[in-house]
Amino acid sequence: MSAAEALSQVPSDASAVARQELPPVRSRRLSTRFLRSEVKLIYGRRRNIAGMAVLAVVPIIIAFAVRYSGSGRGGGGGGGGGEGGFIGQATNNGLFVGLVALTVELPLFLPLAVAVVAGDAVAGEANVGTLRYLLARPVQRTRLLAVKYLGVLIATVTAVLLVAVVGVGFGLALFGAGPVTLLSGTQVSTAVGLFRLLLVCGYLVICLAAFGAVGLFVSTLTEQPIGATIAVVGLALLSQILDSVTQLSAIHPYLPTHYWLSFGDLLRDPISTDQIVPGIVSAVVYGAIFLAAAWARFGSKDITS
Amino acid sequence: MTSQAGTSVSAAPHAASPTIGDPATVGPAGLPLQSAAMAGSSGDGFAVTSDGLTKRFRGGQVAVDHIALAVPHGAVYGFLGPNGSGKTTTIRMLLGLVRPTAGTSTLLGGRIPEDSQRVLPRVGALVEGPAFHPYLSGRDNLRRLDAADRTADPATCTERISGALDRVGLGAAAGKRFRNYSLGMRQRLGIAAALLQPRQLLILDEPTNGLDPQGTREVRSLVTDLAASGVTVLLSTHLLSEVEQICTHVGVMHVGKLVAQSRLTDLRSQTAQRIRVQTVRPELAVASLTRLGLDDVVAAGARASADHGVAGGVEVTALLGGAKPEAVIAALVHDEVPVLAFGPVPVNLEDVFVTLTGEGFGVSG
Numbered sequence: 250m251s252a253a254e255a256l257s258q259v260p261s262d263a264s265a266v267a268r269q270e271l272p273p274v275r276s277r278r279l280s281t282r283f284l285r286s287e288v289k290l291i292y293g294r295r296r297n298i299a300g301m302a303v304l305a306v307v308p309i310i311i312a313f314a315v316r317y318s319g320s321g322r323g324g325g326g327g328g329g330g331g332e333g334g335f336i337g338q339a340t341n342n343g344l345f346v347g348l349v350a351l352t353v354e355l356p357l358f359l360p361l362a363v364a365v366v367a368g369d370a371v372a373g374e375a376n377v378g379t380l381r382y383l384l385a386r387p388v389q390r391t392r393l394l395a396v397k398y399l400g401v402l403i404a405t406v407t408a409v410l411l412v413a414v415v416g417v418g419f420g421l422a423l424f425g426a427g428p429v430t431l432l433s434g435t436q437v438s439t440a441v442g443l444f445r446l447l448l449v450c451g452y453l454v455i456c457l458a459a460f461g462a463v464g465l466f467v468s469t470l471t472e473q474p475i476g477a478t479i480a481v482v483g484l485a486l487l488s489q490i491l492d493s494v495t496q497l498s499a500i501h502p503y504l505p506t507h508y509w510l511s512f513g514d515l516l517r518d519p520i521s522t523d524q525i526v527p528g529i530v531s532a533v534v535y536g537a538i539f540l541a542a543a544w545a546r547f548g549s550k551d552i553t554s
Numbered sequence: 555m556t557s558q559a560g561t562s563v564s565a566a567p568h569a570a571s572p573t574i575g576d577p578a579t580v581g582p583a584g585l586p587l588q589s590a591a592m593a594g595s596s597g598d599g600f601a602v603t604s605d606g607l608t609k610r611f612r613g614g615q616v617a618v619d620h621i622a623l624a625v626p627h628g629a630v631y632g633f634l635g636p637n638g639s640g641k642t643t644t645i646r647m648l649l650g651l652v653r654p655t656a657g658t659s660t661l662l663g664g665r666i667p668e669d670s671q672r673v674l675p676r677v678g679a680l681v682e683g684p685a686f687h688p689y690l691s692g693r694d695n696l697r698r699l700d701a702a703d704r705t706a707d708p709a710t711c712t713e714r715i716s717g718a719l720d721r722v723g724l725g726a727a728a729g730k731r732f733r734n735y736s737l738g739m740r741q742r743l744g745i746a747a748a749l750l751q752p753r754q755l756l757i758l759d760e761p762t763n764g765l766d767p768q769g770t771r772e773v774r775s776l777v778t779d780l781a782a783s784g785v786t787v788l789l790s791t792h793l794l795s796e797v798e799q800i801c802t803h804v805g806v807m808h809v810g811k812l813v814a815q816s817r818l819t820d821l822r823s824q825t826a827q828r829i830r831v832q833t834v835r836p837e838l839a840v841a842s843l844t845r846l847g848l849d850d851v852v853a854a855g856a857r858a859s860a861d862h863g864v865a866g867g868v869e870v871t872a873l874l875g876g877a878k879p880e881a882v883i884a885a886l887v888h889d890e891v892p893v894l895a896f897g898p899v900p901v902n903l904e905d906v907f908v909t910l911t912g913e914g915f916g917v918s919g
Contacts, residue, residue: 282708286701294689378685382747385649385681386703387674552651 283388287400291366297404300362304408307358308350308416315346316423342427343420344442348516350416351409351453355509359408360485361478363457366404367464368478370397371547375472375554390548394465398540401461402454409450409457417446435518449512452525456509459532460485462539463505469547472554502527505535601627601755601786602648606657609643617643619810620657625788625803630781632797632818633790634907635807641790642682644807645759648788649679662754675705678753680761684744688733692724692743695732699747706751718746723772737764745773756780759790774800794903804903808911825906827874828899829882830854835892836868842889846882848872867894874898 291297351359371394374380383393429442437445464481471477488506491497501507508528514521602625609618618640625631635641646652648659650667659666664673686695696715700706706714719725722742727735735743741764748756761777762770778800781787791797797804797818805815814821828850833839836853843851851872874882879898886893 280704280708282701283704286698290687290690290698377687378683379687381646381649381651381681382679382685382699383702384651385674385677385679386699387650387670388702389671549653551653552646 283392283396284399287396288403291400291404297365300365301408301411304354304358304362304412305415307354308346308412309419311349311353312343312346312416312419312423341424342429342439342442343422343424344417344426344429344439344446346420346424347413347416347446348449350412351449351512352510354412355453356489357482357486359412359453359457360460360506361482362408363401363405363461364464364478364481364485367401367461368468368476368481369474370401370465371468371543372471372477373468373474375552376474378554380554381552384552391544394469394540394544394547397468398462398465398543401465402458405457405461406454409453413446413450417443431516431518432513433517437518445516448515448520452512452515452528453509455529455532456506459536459539460505462536462543466539466543466546469543469550502531505531507531599626600660601625601629602631602659602661602757602788604644604648604657604659607644607647607654607659608656609640609647609652610655616810618647618654621807621810621812622815623659623805623812624815625786625805627786628781628784629803630777630787630789630801632801632804633788633807634792634794634797634804635790636792639807640810641807642759645679645681645757645788645790648757649674649677649681651681675703675751676754677757678748678751678755679757679759680744680748681757681759683760683763684740684747686732686740686743686747689731691729691731692719692735692739692746693728695743696747696750700750703751714750718749719743721749721776722746738766738769741765741773742769745776753785755786755788757788757790760792761789762791762793762796794907798903806907806910813910814906821906822901822903825901825909827901828871829874829879830869830871830895830897830899831886831891831893832867832869832895833891833893834867836870838889838891839870839886839893842886842891843870843872843882845889846877846885847875848877848882849875871899 371380374383384390426439428436428438429445430436431445460481463484464477467480468474468477485506488504492501492504492507508524508531511524511528514523514525602623604621604623606620606622607618608616608620610616621640621644623644633641633644643652647654648661648666650670653667661670662673662676664670666673686692687698690698693715696718697711700711700715701708716725716728719728722745724739724742724746727739732740732743741761745758745761748758756777758777762773765773774796777787777789781800781802789796789801801818803816804818804821806813806821829848831839831843840851840853849872851870854869854871879896883893883896886896
C-alpha cells in the first residue's frame with residue numbers, strides 16, 4: 250500500500266462542500282492599500298517622528314541664531330558661495346534660511362533620515378519576522394520591494410520638504426520676504442526665488458532617492474535594520490571624505506555624494522548645468538544599479554527570518 | 555521493524571516512485587481518490603503534496619531530505635517530529651519562502667512557487683511562531699496584513715478582522731499594542747491572521763506553543779471546528795498528545811526525513827504488537843517465551859503491576875511477532891508459569907515514534 254493509497258481514503262464530502270462555497274480568488278489590479286499601510290507604518294513610528302523633529306529644529310535654530318546674533322547683518326554683498334554667503338543672505342530674505350538649513354543638513358542629517366527608513370525597509374520586517382507573513386499572504390517579492398522603495402521615496406520627499414518649508418517659514422517670519430539675490434549676483438523676485446528653491450529640493454530628492462536605493466539594497470542583505478542604517482550612513486560619510494581628498498580627484502565623479510552640493514548651481518542666473526546634469530545622471534545610474542541589485546538579491550533569497 | 559513501518563514510508567529518495575497525487579499515475583491503480591468534483595489538475599485529491607523535496611543549506615547541512623508529503627483534502631495532518639527535524643524548513647518551502655534544493659511541491663493543486671500568487675490566498679499560515687510589529691495594536695497588525703493581500707476586499711476588512719479576533723478570543727485585547735501581549739495572546743493573534751480570509755488549507759506550525767491548558771484546548775477545538783467545516787489542516791507539532799487528540803493523519807519527521815506517513819489508525823496498527831505476562835516467577839516466563847521463539851523478551855520489574863491493576867508479580871513483555879496469543883498462553887500453562895495476568899501491551903504513539911526513529915523526543919542534530 251503506497252502512501253497515496255493509505256492516505257486517500259478520507260471522507261471527502263466536507264471538503265467538497267467547502268470548495269464550492271469559496272468564490273474564486275480575485276485580486277485587484279492596482280491598489281494603493283499596501284502603500285498607504287506602508288506610509289502609515291513609517292510615520293506611525295515614534296523614532297521616525299523624533300527624527301523628523303530633529304530635521305525641523307535645525308532651520309529654526311539657524312533662523313533664531315542669525316536673527317539674534319547680529320552677525321552677518323548687512324551682508325548680501327557676497328555671493329561668496331557656500332554657507333557663509335547663504336547665511337549672510339538670510340538677513341535680507343527669509344528664503345535663504347531654508348537653503349542654509351538644507352546645506353547644513355545635507356552631509357549627515359538628511360542621509361541619516363533616508364538611511365533609517367531605507368535600512369528598516371526589508372531588514373526591519375525580517376527582524377520582527379513579519380516578512381515571512383507578508384510574503385505568504387502572498388505579496389510578490391517585486392511588489393514588496395516596489396512598495397518599500399516608494400515608502401523610502403515618500404520619506405525622502407518629506408524630509409527635504411520639511412527642512413525647506415520650516416526654514417522658509419521661520420525665515421520669512423523673522424526676516425520677511427524681498428527680492429532675492431542669486432549667487433551670480435542677479436536679483437529676482439520672491440516668487441522666482443521660491444521656484445529656484447523648489448528646484449533645489451527636487452534635485453536633492455533625486456540625489457537622496459539614489460542613496461535610498463543603496464539603503465534598500467543593503468537592507469535586503471541583513472536582518473539587522475540598525476546595521477543596515479549604520480552601513481549606509483557610513484558609506485555616505487566615507488564618500489564625502491574621499492571627495493575631500495584632492496589626490497583622489499580621479500574617482501571623485503564616481504562617488505555617490507560627489508554632486509550633492511552642486512545644487513548651488515540652480516541658484517545662478519542662468520542655471521549652470523555643468524554639474525547638475527552629471528549629478529542627475531549619477532543619481533539615476535546609482536539608483537538603477539542598486540534597485541536592480543536589491544531585486545536580484547531579494548528575489549532569490551531564502552527567507553529564514 | 556522499520557520494514558513494517560516501511561509499508562507506508564515514502565521518504566525513499568527514488569524519483570521512480572509515482573508522483574503522489576498525480577491522477578495519471580495514481581488513478582490507474584483503481585483507487586477512488588476523491589469525489590468526481592475534485593478530478594482535474596495535478597495534485598488534486600491532495601491539499602499538499604511534495605515529491606523529493608530537499609533543502610540543503612549553504613553549510614552543507616541537509617535540513618530536509620527527499621520528503622514526499624501527501625495531505626489529503628479534509629485531513630487534519632499531524633506533522634510530527636522533534637525540534638530541528640526539518641518541519642519548519644519544509645513548511646517554509648511549501649509557502650515559497652525557501653527555495654528547495656531539489657524536488658517539487660503543490661498546494662491546493664498549484665505548483666510552488668510558480669502558482670503561489672494563485673493558491674496562497676486560500677492558505678492561512680502560522681510559521682515558526684507569530685510575528686507582528688510590536689508597536690502596532692493587534693487590530694492594526696491584522697489591518698496591515700489585510701492591506702498587503704490583494705485578494706482581500708477592503709470593504710469587509712473591519713468586519714473580517716473583528717470576526718477573526720473574536721474567533722480566537724482576542725476581541726477584548728484588540729486595541730492593545732502587540733508588545734504588551736502575552737505569549738498566548740501572540741499565538742492567538744497569529745491564528746487570527748491565518749483566519750482573516752476564508753481558507754481551504756491551514757498550515758499551522760506549533761499553534762499551541764505558549765498557550766495555557768485552557769488556550770490549548772480552545773485552539774484544538776478551533777482546529778477541529780475548522781476541519782469539520784472542510785478546511786484541510788497541516789499541523790506541525792512536537793506534541794504526540796496533540797496528534798492523538800485531533801489528527802486524522804500523521805507524518806513523522808526525523809532528521810530531515812519523513813520516516814512514516816499514514817492515517818493515524820494505520821500507524822498505530824503497524825507497531826509491532828507486544829504481549830505482557832504478569833507473574834511471580836518471571837524467570838520461568840522468560841524461559842518459556844524465549845523457548846517459544848518470541849523476540850525481545852524483557853522482565854520489566856514491579857513497576858507495571860500497579861499500572862494494570864493486578865497486585866503482585868513482575869511483568870514480562872515480549873514481541874508477539876508471528877505467534878498467536880492463544881499459543882503463547884498454552885505454552886505458558888504447559889510450562890507451569892504462574893500467570894497472574896496476560897494481555898496485549900496497549901499501543902501508544904510514543905512507542906510508535908520510538909520504533910520509527912529509534913529515539914525519543916530530543917532535539918534532532
